[in-house]
Amino acid sequence: MTSTTPLKSIMFATALTFGLGATAATAAEKFVLDSSHSQVIFNYDHLGFSTTYGMFSGFEGEIMFDEADPAASSVNVSMPVMSMFTGWEQRTGHFMSDDFFGAQEGDLVTFTSTAIEVTGEDTAKITGDLSMNDVTKSVVLDATLNKVGDHPMAGKPWMGFNATTTLMRSDFNLGAFAPAVGDEVEVMISxxxxxAE
Structure with a gap:
């Protein structure tokens, strides 16, 4: 990054760039997700009649970043499969069945960053390994930094992001009833x- 790079871009890269440099790791600062204000919303086509939505919330994760060396930073997130909310108990139960996740207590969906490309003053493409249903695939998130600054009520540094991606559920052995029920799943993250203390 040159000296003309906007400050917001530097903060964005700092917060999300994944690095392999162990020597700078000791200078990284830890940020932890605010589970009460972090959600993943997904949707898919249902037989061409409607768009059906679901959500994961209350998940955990951390961002380790070093302002002086963004290449030493990383981000990872995990959420319990069984925390999924669909708004209809029978649908949630079906998703947890052997037709889809065959979920058991403790099963997780995880994302670990592997690369970042800053694309604008407050945007970036974040590549990472998404693991769910015993499958790991590389995915790319189109991310936007919303805000960095002191939280007015918590009185300490805070940051917020939005991101989107598109997944093929069949890539994760979750392709039951495709293509009648859409294989493509749109994902929105905030x-x-x-x-951290």
Missing amino acids: LEAMK
């Missing part, structure tokens, strides 16, 4: 993270 999260907040606070500086």
Whole structure:
């Protein structure tokens, strides 16, 4: 990054760039997700008649970043499969069945960043490993930094992001009833993270 790079871009890269440099790791600062204000919303086509939505919330994760060396930063997130909310108990139960996740207590969906490309003053493409249903695939998130600054009520540094991606559920062995029920799943992510104590 040159000296002309906007400050917001530097903060964005700092917060999300994944690095392999162990020597700078000790300078990284830890931010943890605010589970009460972090959600993943997904939707898919249902037989061409409607768009059906679901959500994961209350998940955990952390961002380790070093303002002086963004290449030493990383981000990872995990959420219990069984925390999924669909708004209809029978649908949620079906998703947890052997037709889809065959979910058991403790099963997780995880994302770990592997690369970042800053694309604008407050935008970036974040590549990472998404693991669910015993399958790991590389995915790209189109991310936007919403805000970095002191939280007015918590009184400490805070940051917030939005991101989107599109997944093929069959890539994760979740392709039951495709293509009648859409294989393509649109994913919208919004999260907040606070500086760790």
